[in-house]
Amino acid sequence: MNSPIYVTQPYLPPLDEFIPYLEKIWENKILTNGGPFHTQLEQALCEYLGVKHLALFSNGTIALVTALQALRVTGEVITTPYSFVATAHSLLWNGIKPVFVDVDPDTLNLDPAKIEAAITPQTTAIMPVHCYGHPCDVDAIQKIADNYNLRVIYDAAHAFGVKSHCGSVLNHGDLSVLSFHATKVFNTFEGGAIICPDAKTKLRIDQLKNFGFVDEVTVVAPGINGKMSEINAAFGMLQLKHIDHALAQRKRIDSTYRQLIEGIKGIRCLPNAGEHTSNFSYFPILVEADYPLSRDALYQKLKENNIFARRYFYPLITDFPMYRGLPSAHRENLPAATAAAQKVLCLPIYPALSPADQQRIVDLIREN
Numbered sequence: 001m002n003s004p005i006y007v008t009q010p011y012l013p014p015l016d017e018f019i020p021y022l023e024k025i026w027e028n029k030i031l032t033n034g035g036p037f038h039t040q041l042e043q044a045l046c047e048y049l050g051v052k053h054l055a056l057f058s059n060g061t062i063a064l065v066t067a068l069q070a071l072r073v074t075g076e077v078i079t080t081p082y083s084f085v086a087t088a089h090s091l092l093w094n095g096i097k098p099v100f101v102d103v104d105p106d107t108l109n110l111d112p113a114k115i116e117a118a119i120t121p122q123t124t125a126i127m128p129v130h131c132y133g134h135p136c137d138v139d140a141i142q143k144i145a146d147n148y149n150l151r152v153i154y155d156a157a158h159a160f161g162v163k164s165h166c167g168s169v170l171n172h173g174d175l176s177v178l179s180f181h182a183t184k185v186f187n188t189f190e191g192g193a194i195i196c197p198d199a200k201t202k203l204r205i206d207q208l209k210n211f212g213f214v215d216e217v218t219v220v221a222p223g224i225n226g227k228m229s230e231i232n233a234a235f236g237m238l239q240l241k242h243i244d245h246a247l248a249q250r251k252r253i254d255s256t257y258r259q260l261i262e263g264i265k266g267i268r269c270l271p272n273a274g275e276h277t278s279n280f281s282y283f284p285i286l287v288e289a290d291y292p293l294s295r296d297a298l299y300q301k302l303k304e305n306n307i308f309a310r311r312y313f314y315p316l317i318t319d320f321p322m323y324r325g326l327p328s329a330h331r332e333n334l335p336a337a338t339a340a341a342q343k344v345l346c347l348p349i350y351p352a353l354s355p356a357d358q359q360r361i362v363d364l365i366r367e368n
């Protein structure tokens, strides 16, 4: 039996390259609370991503919860059912009612044409997701937000380094939130960040992630502990040195999959967002009705061959018990998301995936 292949494998630079970073931490004796590596990583990421201000967090979920707090979002928020469950959970943690709107069947991002009908007097914001790192229709979403005076908070957990027609996609909306979880393109073991448009917003977010402290004796808000530690930030600095190489490898694997899969009846790849507009973080395929096996049978078959593809995103967020009672969670309201959740399978993609393994995965899909 071949050794197991998972949908992703964290990118780990050579261990000896990390030792000097650890020595520095031991020398400084600063372990957290905005130490030197934390400051360095915030600056380095702003430069790399092409954004003005960025606040690091302990993980992406706490960053989402804090982003909503920072903008004082209340009432109802329009969001997508086709995402990782943390997107909607961040709303519930703020006492906000999620209102689910269907996705565009081609991009699997929130469908801007369906947003307006879901707006009520209680709506205060839109929380879209750049699904698989594919940019949302940011202009259409902003236009609706401007017309109805709504905030836009992007769950950009998949969108590290993704660009749109006018630079980083992370500059759109009021705030964008990244995740640096081990499974993501750029990881700090656990981690995340909020992209802020101005220094004042960053200051407020920095206070909120540190219990609301402004100075030793002043607390201005019921903040949380969302701080990134020095060890995570140091790892991020090292990871950043290797990111372009890692992204190039992903891009190569993405094009190889597209060539190999071409012509397999019943298997459809999502359109590539384009050379510079993707980070190749996922490789979703859609198993259509004219494929000889069901999606789940293909998933099982790969599993029996030690290949652990993942059904991202199945079940839909709206199928989980804390959401399924909401009127907007009904399947009739979400036909495109419901269909995608039944068809999608994310194939393994990570820098160390070998061409031979990639061929073996596609051979197993083709031979049915």
Ligand SMILES: *Cc1c(COP(=O)(O)O)cnc(C)c1O
Pocket (backbone or CB within 6 Å): 059, 060, 061, 062, 083, 084, 086, 087, 129, 155, 157, 158, 179, 180, 181, 191, 192
């Ligand atoms: C990973 C992910 C999150 C959560 O990020 P964590 O850093 O794991 O807390 C939120 N939303 C989406 C879409 C994600 O993929």
